[in-house]
Amino acid sequence: xxxxxxxxxxxxxxxxxxxxxxxxxxxxxxxxxxxxxxxxxxxxxxxxxxxxxxxxxxxxxxxxxxxxxxxxxxxxxxxxxxxxxxxxxxx
Numbered sequence: 874x875x876x877x878x879x880x881x882x883x884x885x886x887x888x889x890x891x892x893x894x895x896x897x898x899x900x901x902x903x904x905x906x907x908x909x910x911x912x913x914x915x916x917x918x919x920x921x922x923x924x925x926x927x928x929x930x931x932x933x934x935x936x937x938x939x940x941x942x943x944x945x946x947x948x949x950x951x952x953x954x955x956x957x958x959x960x961x962x963x964x
Contacts, residue, residue, distance in 0.1 A: 876928060877901050882949040882956035889961040895934045896921070898949050898956075902928045910935065911946040918945075937962055 877899035885894045896908065906926050910919040918940065921933050935947075942964045949956040 877930060880949070880951055880954055880956065882947070882958055885947060885958060885960045889963045890937070891963060892938050893934060893936055894960055895932055896947050896958075897930065897932050899930050900926055900928050900951075904951050904953070907948075907950045908933060909948050909950070910937075911948060913944050913946075921947075 878901055879899070880901065881899040883897040883899070885896050887894060898906075898908065900906070903925060905924065906922065907920060908922040909917050910921065912918050919935070921935060922931075940962065942962050945960050945962065947958050947960060
């Protein structure tokens with residue numbers, strides 16, 4: 874697998890989802906990150922990952938049984954940029 878050349882937050886899969894979805898993100902070099910879920914009102918409801926990560930490709934699974942159906946946003950925050958994607962939970 875080739876080393877990533879830029880910060881990427883790839884589209885969630887599956888999306889829409891029922892109880893579980895996964896997020897993939899890529900980092901070109903080591904940096905501090907936060908990968909969080911926000912509700913439609915912009916409130917952070919869950920932090921999936923936070924801290925220093927090495928360069929590489931990451932895969933994070935979100936178990937979302939405790940939240941209601943609706944639209945949510947996953948946000949990857951780095952010192953260099955912020956990436957956001959929309960996910961939809963259905964029951």
